[in-house]
Amino acid sequence: MATxxxxxxxxxxxxxxxLLCAAAFFLLPLYVMLTTSFKTMxxxxxxxxxxxxxxxxxxxxxxxxxxxxxxxxxxxxxGGFWNSVAITVPSVVLPILLxxxxxxxxxxxxxxxxxxxxxxxxxxxxxxxxxxxxxLVKLEAAIGIYSSLPGIVVVHIVFAMxxxxxxxxxxxxxxxxxxxxAARVDGGGFxxxxxxxxxxxxxxxxxVAAIMQITGVWNDYILGLTFAGRENLPMTVQLNNVINTTxxxxxxxxxxxxxxxxxxxPLLVYLISxxxxxxxxxxxxxx
Amino acid sequence: MSGVNIxxxxxxxxxxxxxxxxxxxxxxxxxxxxLGPSGCGKSTLLHSIAGLIDVSGGSIHIGGxxxxxxxxxxxxxxxxxxxxxLYPTMTVEKNMSFGPRVAGVPKAEIAxxxxxxxxxxxxxxxxxxxPAQLSGGQRQRVAIGRALVREAGVFLFDEPLSNLDAKxxxxxxxxxxxxxxxxxxxxxxxxxxxxxxxxxxxxxxVMKGGVIQQIGTPAEVYETPANLFVAGFLGxxxxxxxxxxxxxxxxxxxxxxxxxxxxxxxxxxxxxxxGVRPEHLRLLSDGRxxxxxxxxEPMGNHQVVWMKRGEQVLSVxxxxxxxxxxxxELGFDLDxxxxxxxxxxxxxxx
Numbered sequence: 001m002a003t004x005x006x007x008x009x010x011x012x013x014x015x016x017x018x019l020l021c022a023a024a025f026f027l028l029p030l031y032v033m034l035t036t037s038f039k040t041m042x043x044x045x046x047x048x049x050x051x052x053x054x055x056x057x058x059x060x061x062x063x064x065x066x067x068x069x070x071x072x073x074x075x076x077x078x079g080g081f082w083n084s085v086a087i088t089v090p091s092v093v094l095p096i097l098l099x100x101x102x103x104x105x106x107x108x109x110x111x112x113x114x115x116x117x118x119x120x121x122x123x124x125x126x127x128x129x130x131x132x133x134x135x136l137v138k139l140e141a142a143i144g145i146y147s148s149l150p151g152i153v154v155v156h157i158v159f160a161m162x163x164x165x166x167x168x169x170x171x172x173x174x175x176x177x178x179x180x181x182a183a184r185v186d187g188g189g190f191x192x193x194x195x196x197x198x199x200x201x202x203x204x205x206x207x208v209a210a211i212m213q214i215t216g217v218w219n220d221y222i223l224g225l226t227f228a229g230r231e232n233l234p235m236t237v238q239l240n241n242v243i244n245t246t247x248x249x250x251x252x253x254x255x256x257x258x259x260x261x262x263x264x265x266p267l268l269v270y271l272i273s274x275x276x277x278x279x280x281x282x283x284x285x286x287x
Numbered sequence: 288m289s290g291v292n293i294x295x296x297x298x299x300x301x302x303x304x305x306x307x308x309x310x311x312x313x314x315x316x317x318x319x320x321x322l323g324p325s326g327c328g329k330s331t332l333l334h335s336i337a338g339l340i341d342v343s344g345g346s347i348h349i350g351g352x353x354x355x356x357x358x359x360x361x362x363x364x365x366x367x368x369x370x371x372x373l374y375p376t377m378t379v380e381k382n383m384s385f386g387p388r389v390a391g392v393p394k395a396e397i398a399x400x401x402x403x404x405x406x407x408x409x410x411x412x413x414x415x416x417x418p419a420q421l422s423g424g425q426r427q428r429v430a431i432g433r434a435l436v437r438e439a440g441v442f443l444f445d446e447p448l449s450n451l452d453a454k455x456x457x458x459x460x461x462x463x464x465x466x467x468x469x470x471x472x473x474x475x476x477x478x479x480x481x482x483x484x485x486x487x488x489x490x491x492x493v494m495k496g497g498v499i500q501q502i503g504t505p506a507e508v509y510e511t512p513a514n515l516f517v518a519g520f521l522g523x524x525x526x527x528x529x530x531x532x533x534x535x536x537x538x539x540x541x542x543x544x545x546x547x548x549x550x551x552x553x554x555x556x557x558x559x560x561x562g563v564r565p566e567h568l569r570l571l572s573d574g575r576x577x578x579x580x581x582x583x584e585p586m587g588n589h590q591v592v593w594m595k596r597g598e599q600v601l602s603v604x605x606x607x608x609x610x611x612x613x614x615x616e617l618g619f620d621l622d623x624x625x626x627x628x629x630x631x632x633x634x635x636x637x
Binding site: 176178179181182183184185186187188192196197200201 | 334337338339358359360364365366368369370372373374375376385386389390430433437
């Protein structure tokens with residue numbers, strides 16, 4: 001027995017050692033970014049990349065938010081932040097809603113040709129988006145929404161449809177079919193059953209879909225650059241402009257701060273939704 | 288209240304014909320049980336009455352009106368499902384009132400109906416609970432309540448007790464029968480459990496392969512089964528089936544139980560199957576035949592004795608407390624009036 005507990009102890013130590021190494025590996029870049037962002041340029045020039053800042057300065061953060069130059073204008077990344085919010089909110093709400101309706105219709109009402117349509121939609125998910133960018137530009141230009149907020153939102157909706165439909169279709173297909181039958185006998189129509197019965201049961205999947213969509217849309221670069229237009233460029237595009245400014249000194253502290261600001265939203269989504277996510281799954285498991 | 292009249296009904300799933308030209312008349316106020324093994328089409332038939340399955344031919348009239356193409360909610364039916372199918376995010380009260388709310392019934396009327404159904408089913412204390420906070424029996428009561436609140440003419444039950452344990456099942460079975468006596472509505476009840484069918488039904492419809500095998504009162508179906516399938520499906524322990532051949536004189540039967548049968552319907556040389564219910568065999572020391580006890584199953588108020596005569600296994604129900612052991616040799620006899628005779632080839636009753 002003694003050797004057995006000793007073996008278990010060593011196994012435990014090994015597991016923790018591995019986990020600590022993995023955590024350090026992933027946290028190190030974040031550590032460097034955070035410490036650098038609080039340093040002054042003089043301190044950065046010393047080249048001690050892992051050293052803690054001698055004194056904490058929020059100057060770089062303030063500058064990144066409201067003063068950093070992107071090309072000719074020097075208004076920081078805050079404009080991009082609000083642009084990203086304006087793009088993300090409709091690009092999360094609408095695809096989730098449409099995906100839920102699609103999934104509900106496909107799995108519960110089984111319309112004629114629905115399976116075929118779903119197959120085509122899934123096929124669309126495997127075509128690289130680069131293939132579709134040029135045709136989409138021409139299409140949006142033809143209907144007059146290219147280079148505008150609706151233009152970029154429509155593109156996000158289109159590209160989210162396969163995965164959102166798949167998620168909700170599979171989730172709803174797992175719900176007992178007799179629920180649907182009972183609701184039909186009770187007189188529920190398409191929309192009433194969806195709004196009063198199906199949507200309230202969808203919380204876990206709504207959270208999963210929201211996490212996927214928020215991070216996906218917020219981190220998008222190429223679609224925002226192509227379809228949003230100069231006035232609506234998302235934060236990721238602005239961040240790139242800030243960092244790639246070719247004139248003058250490279251402000252590492254400002255660049256780090258701007259990068260952290262840009263990634264703050266997905267980071268927060270993960271931190272906050274993690275426990276909701278688990279809770280939602282657990283609530284679904286206990287019938 | 289209303290009856291249901293089904294004529295020439297056929298239902299196809301793809302190319303597979305599940306129900307074939309079925310006729311069925313459900314009388315007003317009766318408790319009709321559709322009985323059969325899984326896959327016999329009994330649930331499909333029930334769902335087509337509810338309007339949840341499209342029919343490919345024939346007609347369904349409910350309360351005298353053609354409802355073949357009507358929406359489920361327009362048919363005046365309430366339905367109870369095996370899995371209860373309660374709306375998980377709604378309270379018991381909201382579950383029960385969902386149908387009338389959709390139909391736009393006035394609030395006071397809904398409240399009256401919910402209260403009435405809740406009292407009838409002892410759910411009054413549970414109205415604000417969610418389905419997840421209820422036991423299996425309570426959930427099924429809510430499902431029944433939800434059907435009651437619709438004040439439908441016809442109630443449809445799709446194996447409602449199958450998910451409950453044996454004790455609860457017996458309890459709810461009694462409650463359902465009492466409910467039917469109180470309300471007097473037409474009820475159509477699907478089950479594969481012959482005990483439920485026997486105890487609840489005014490009439491039993493035995494189905495197999497989408498075709499009705501026999502319709503009759505529980506006593507008729509049990510005592511005079513129309514064919515070998517019905518005979519074998521009803522009764523526990525199962526009916527004893529004894530192969531026999533009609534002798535040259537047309538009245539003497541050869542086989543494991545040679546006897547003379549006065550019925551002249553069978554021709555000489557025709558192979559038959561005799562169906563003898565276990566309660567119609569009697570252990571008699573001076574009986575016509577002898578057999579060896581193979582196994583005894585004590586059931587408390589009776590015992591089932593399995594005996595062997597040559598290759599033929601026979602079960603007998605014994606009500607006296609006599610002690611029997613494997614290997615005992617017994618004499619036995621049977622009640623010829625209660626004998627069922629089937630043609631071995633067509634499996635139909637003669």
